[in-house]
Amino acid sequence: MELGLAKTRLNHMTEASCIFCKIVSGDIAADKIAETANTLAFRDIAPLSKVHLLVIPKKHYKDVVELSESSPAVLGELMSQATKLAQEHTNGSFKLQFNTGSEAGQTIFHAHAHVLSDNSKDGS
Ligand code: AMP
Numbered sequence: 001m002e003l004g005l006a007k008t009r010l011n012h013m014t015e016a017s018c019i020f021c022k023i024v025s026g027d028i029a030a031d032k033i034a035e036t037a038n039t040l041a042f043r044d045i046a047p048l049s050k051v052h053l054l055v056i057p058k059k060h061y062k063d064v065v066e067l068s069e070s071s072p073a074v075l076g077e078l079m080s081q082a083t084k085l086a087q088e089h090t091n092g093s094f095k096l097q098f099n100t101g102s103e104a105g106q107t108i109f110h111a112h113a114h115v116l117s118d119n120s121k122d123g124s
């Protein structure tokens with residue numbers, strides 16, 4: 001029981017093999033665009049649309065379900081930041097997406113919101 005609790009706590013801090021944890025720690029470079037106390041935003045390395053941003057919690061949660069159940073306040077902060085950045089980078093038309101589970105296309109098991117749009121603010 002105690003071991004299980006300790007493991008859960010460890011999961012929520014960092015995972016040694018997690019790419020997004022390494023971006024948070026600075027061990028891997030990323031095109032960072034903004035941060036808040038508990039979130040970090042950067043450009044997707046393989047953009048699927050003109051605007052493709054990722055917003056992640058700084059702590060490790062495997063997906064949005066775990067984030068929502070463990071830290072709803074951080075999820076709220078992440079949603080506020082994602083919609084703020086979407087307003088700043090697009091003309092107001094955008095998609096906000098959480099791929100959850102491998103069958104839904106999740107490839108990195110550190111919760112993240114995709115901000116996707118072909119309607120960039122400056123029209124470029
Ligand atoms: P998902 O498929 O929802 O798990 O999304 C993971 C996203 O992370 C993909 O769109 C990848 O292109 C993106 N990605 C993977 N590695 C990096 C990286 N080092 N920096 C920025 N984005 C990345």
Ligand code: ZN
Nearest residue numbers: 018021060110
């Ligand atoms: Zn992680």
